[in-house]
Amino acid sequence: MISLVEQIVVNGVMAGLVYTLMALGFTLVFGIMRMVNFAHGELYMVGAFAALTLHGTLGWGYLPSVLVATGVAALFGAVIERLLYRPFVGRELGGMIMSLAVAITLQALAVIAFGPAEQSLARPLTGAVRVHEAVISLDRAMVAACAVVALVAFQLFLRHTRLGLAMQAVAQDREAASLMGVEAGAIYVRSFAIASALAGLAGALMAPIYTVAPTMGELPMLKAFVVVILGGLGSVPGAMIGGLLIGLSESVFATLFDTTLALIASFVIVLSVIVVKPSGLWSRAAR
């Protein structure tokens, strides 16, 4: 017999960690480039299809496939930023429209390359483990563990590496950072690559858990957007708190009531926070 309360918490934390991974890249791009990247969900999709191709079609091991898929998504992101997004830095509306165009194009290319049908990827782990009164599936536990490692690594990177500090400097004040010798263009492409890598990693990790399809990035994109608005655009701690909050609230409402109410509840929470604190829970002052 599973305990309802413990299972709700486990489900919520698992979902929240994945939302956080998605939201982190999204908020990073906004924080540094002041751009809302609506193609973020499609980079999640790119990671998933790369994992499907490497692990599912070519027979590579799962973890090497995930690592390479993350790299593929990073490369996609770097190319997209350099060729398509760079002209729109500081021009939020133009950047949004370009990102919408990129999203539609990437989806269409995926349909052409892989077909429209949902595809399944063999799971690296099967079965579940009981932790006290709750059940945790092993593959989700692995995803949660990878997400935690990625989040910790990312925080350490931001605080303790030259590139991480340079990224924070550009996010705070691009002109001042430039005067200090930090070249904004180089920061943008690297930041975008890291953000894309985070989305691609989430996609590659979730590919065996769900199904893989060209439209699979739409819902994670929506969740990432909600999480980032809640946590504060450009705020990394905010994305973490927001992700877990949304994951837990969805789990509570979906289990005690229904899925539709859970969706409504997420938006009610976000709207309530924005009314009281328009910049989000953990907003950062930035120019």
Next chain:
Amino acid sequence: MSLKVKPILALLATSLSMSIAAAQTLKIGVIAPLTGGGAPWGLAAAEGPRILAEEINAKGGLAVGAKKYKVEVIAYDDQYKAADAVAAYNRLVNQDGVKHMIVLGSAATMALKQQIEDDKVVTLTASYTGKALDKNSHYLFRLYSPPDDYIGSFVSWMKDNVKGKRIVIVNPNDETGWDQTQVATRVFKANGFEVLGSELFERAQKDFQPMLTKIIAQKPDIIELGGTSPATAGLVIRQARELGYDKLFSKTGGAGPKDIVASAGAKAAEGTINMLYADPANEGYKRLAAAYRKARGQEPNEIIVSFYDGANVLLNAIQKADTVDDTAKVAAAFSKALPMKSVQGDELTLGGKASYGVDAQVMSVNYIGTIRNGEPVVLGKTK
């Protein structure tokens, strides 16, 4: 002109007119989800008629009166959304000049219902909703028996063959899902099942653990998956097994057992009772499946038989009406086109008056199956 030249000229003129007529095209439109969760059904909706069209064109085209027509199928993606279906319809009718079409989803059908009658476009729908057909349906037909018609005998079979009567019904949160939940709740209760509750989910959803945590806490013997798309049904089954659910799944609508097994795994899906549109061992189905594999490089959802048969009924009605342009005559000719044999050899008849006030439904035969070792196995037929 000499006597020898006249017959030659007449022969040349006839050949020329026949070749010109053979170059004429009869366009059949298809509006279906070609991407997303409903894609297995949508692709079947596009390919079933296309395979039939290829067979007919290979034999010289569709003979309507003295003319022969090349049959062309034009399919547009509505992603199971009403707004996209309306856009696809407008494109088919206004730009492509289509007068005959097939529409898959209930939301799409309800959005287009009035437009179809106003524009006099002969349309076959695969929608499940009971609201699709009524006394005012002159141009809209349903191409198979929906759950309203077959679920009675399906659930009656379950009553006699399945242990445990506590059931939770799960469906997508749209027109199809609401309808199926209503119908299933009524029919299961009438057959002595205890309906513990029902759950609706968004079609794009992949994480079902919170919903399943709630369902499993109610201790059901059966989780009924209704109109859930096959790959999604597989996810639900797998996630439920991971949470410790070890009882039965049933799926009274829109099968796709191979897609269920692909995403659930054979072990998790073992024993799932589902409605099948086709008997996998049937020669007619095997021929269709082979043609689909050649075109798409993957296995079809077996609902393809319904779309093949539906297109066949439509083309037969066009032939009986002796016109491709007068859609009123084509609609009236459905009663002459049926009864006819399905691709699997079952009899298709025209019916629906008792339920909808109009004979506008192709009454088809469905199969009751189970999943054994990852493969669908037929256990019976619905009446």
